[in-house]
Amino acid sequence: MTPIQYCYEKVKESKSNFTWTFYFISKNRRDALVSLYAFCREIDDIVDNTIDLEVATAKINWWKNEINRLFHETPQHPVTKSLLKFIGTYELNEAYFIEMLDGMEMDLKFNRYESFKQLQLYCYRVAGVVGILCVKILGFKNQGTLKFAHDLGIALQLTNIIRDVGEDARKNRIYIPLDELHQFNVSENDILRFQENKNVSNLLIYQIERAENFYKSAYEKIPKEDINSQIPGLLMGKIYETLLLEIKRDQPEQTLNRKVILPPFRKMLVIFKCFFKNKFYALSS
CATH class of the missing domain: 1.10.600.10 (Farnesyl Diphosphate Synthase)
Structure with a gap:
């Protein structure tokens, strides 16, 4: 091999x-x-x-x-x-x-993060950096595309954290910042014991809204001249953003006890819609 x-x-x-x-x-x-x-x-x-x-x-x-x-x-x-x-x-x-x-x-x-500042460094290292390297491989003309990659990488990692909150808890890991658990009156035991309640729902909605803001920031930062080359990253972003919206729509606290996934046909629909939308925009004057 x-x-x-x-x-x-x-x-x-x-x-x-x-x-x-x-x-x-x-x-x-x-x-x-x-x-x-x-x-x-x-x-x-x-x-x-x-x-x-x-x-x-x-x-x-x-x-x-x-x-x-x-x-x-x-x-x-x-x-x-x-x-x-x-x-x-x-x-x-x-x-x-x-x-x-x-x-x-x-x-x-670490299996806990005290604040989002600490968590953001982790997200940058495990996902933002990967996004930047992908941009380099795919090719770019404008340095602003690296900022797109940074924000998209963090958005993707935050989506993973929200999707896997229950799975991570089973490994005694909580990636949601502890100061935000306190802010929403959620204890570590609520997460570790998979408690689906209103406070946990509000906490996760707050995490989802932050991820949504990173997606929005990423899409706003990509220069038009690099959209064509960065189509794969945009497709990946839209797949994960759609997953995030699915979690938000379907009682986000349920991610403590089940893993939300997109079926293949949904991914295909997202891919085709995103591909043709961005191709059209890149070619427009």
């Missing part, structure tokens, strides 16, 4: 919404995005699948050394071997990969 084949298998196993955007880009850019996403999956798996903190920390440190080897053109892992051919072509900075690993370290060190 070649390094790029390994990456495609890794992405296929994840069953991610990410794969829905593959049909809208060239093979070389698709291979680069798949390699990047496979890297994300590798380091995510450390947090998700490694129980022993020392072992997980050692694995993160190994990947930091591997990134150093990657940027000295001596990678050892199939994912980094696949990434090697793209880091120069698309000017992928080493610091961004280290930021992602720092985000994974935050998951190892």
